Amino acid sequence: MKIPINIPLVGKEEIDAVSAVLKEGTLTSSANLGGKNVQEFEKIASAFTKSKFVIAVNSGTSALQAALLALDIKKADEVLLPSFSFVATANAIVSTGAKPVFVDILKENYTMDPNDLKKKITKKSKAIIPVHLYGNVAYIDQISEIAKKHTIPIIEDAAQSLGSTLKGKHTGTFSILGCYSLYPTKVMTSGEGGFITTNSKSMREKLLMIRNHGMVNGYDTKIFGLNFRLPEISAAIAKIQIKKLPKFLFQRKKNAKILSELISDLPIKIPTERKNEQVNWYLYTVAIKNRNTVMIKLNNKGIGAASYYTTPIHKTPFYRKKILLSNTDWAAAHVLSIPIHPKVSVKNLQFIAKNLKELV
Ligand SMILES: Cc1ncc(COP(=O)(O)O)c(C=O)c1O
Incomplete structure (x- = not known):
């Protein structure tokens, strides 16, 4: 990627x-x-x-x-x-x-x-x-x-x-x-x-x-x-690393803000911080209808979009439990995380946003 x-x-x-x-x-x-x-x-x-x-x-x-x-x-x-x-x-x-x-x-x-x-x-x-x-x-x-x-x-x-x-x-x-x-x-x-x-x-x-x-x-x-x-x-x-952490977190936050502005008009659920909450932006995760198609197409363009997690724990072979967790199922089918780590440049973010726009 x-x-x-x-x-x-x-x-x-x-x-x-x-x-x-x-x-x-x-x-x-x-x-x-x-x-x-x-x-x-x-x-x-x-x-x-x-x-x-x-x-x-x-x-x-x-x-x-x-x-x-x-x-x-x-x-x-x-x-x-x-x-x-x-x-x-x-x-x-x-x-x-x-x-x-x-x-x-x-x-x-x-x-x-x-x-x-x-x-x-x-x-x-x-x-x-x-x-x-x-x-x-x-x-x-x-x-x-x-x-x-x-x-x-x-x-x-x-x-x-x-x-x-x-x-x-x-x-x-x-x-x-x-x-x-x-x-x-x-x-x-x-x-x-x-x-x-x-x-x-x-x-x-x-x-x-x-x-x-x-x-x-x-x-x-x-x-x-x-x-x-x-x-x-x-x-x-x-x-x-922990001495560098504040700088890493600052850069993640900045990238998250830029990406949110670039894709705010798209019909997808973008992540937000609630009142009094400061997120570390470990993963910038959107919810999107045709998630699998979008993910594959972004991957084909070299964008490492990934889905955490397509299989919830209770549905893995080892845990297999017959219980209904409807929001969990919904999330597993719709979430897509998009790169915003400190090494992602503004140019990268614009490229990601452009591709998302074409796919959504
Ligand atoms: C939510 C969660 N819990 C636990 C772990 C386990 O951490 P580790 O991989 O360092 O054992 C991870 C990360 O991998 C995680 O994402």
Whole structure:
């Protein structure tokens, strides 16, 4: 693709940081607090998200698994999540032995429908995982109210929404635990990686153990844990990337605005920010009637338009569930994400808009 949907934006500084780690020779640390770069990255990420504590891990999936383990989610428990997400959200739940319960989404911004959530809560519900999909902030006030009423903790899946805020508060910090991904196509990367935010000291201590086989001082496993440690090379990259993040987010926002202006007269649903919401523009996603034809034709022109997700989780072969989630089905058939990452130029945006106009 001439204009890919998302690409990692790494340069000389990241290369130098990786070289420095290799030369120094400490590639990881199984100490409770992790390596030097891990700890430094955690400090910067905690200042960025305005969260008291950050625990870096080796993927967004690990972040979700660790968060579920920290809440003692286990067999026979039910965890509520939207089916319209990346499969990692559900896989993390299954890995604990718990049962994923799929909730429909709202057409407005493709995130969890609080009303459908209400209907799906049972005595077995032990956690709720709203996903801030595409960087759009889920209806967290309503979801939190429902969760509070039933005393069910929330884990936010903020894998796609690093930098998105509502009323100035970062996604991932509205609840006890927030989980982020640093996969290469995300708004910033560490190669593979992720992290968890929390304001709870006891959760932080538990997560530090879970990250490292439940140990504190080594060979003293106190609780169940795994190897969720972030390598030092990845942490060194993440440290540079998070400093560049505000600039990346500024450029994404600018591109989103330009594209919206260019295609505002087309008969398609364009993404908008609600009052008090700042989106990180991880994915600029429109809803469009003849989605598949448009996607193929844009791809043929070198425009990496992509659809996240054409198959909702509950319809994949592994999860196959006979439930009706009508807005989820609608979204799966209509959404199309268009490249607006920082390397997309104004000329690129004009080319994309021109092609869209011809196709819609
Ligand atoms: C919504 C969502 N949840 C979880 C993940 C898992 O993150 P990772 O790929 O870093 O394991 C991703 C990203 O890939 C995601 O988009």
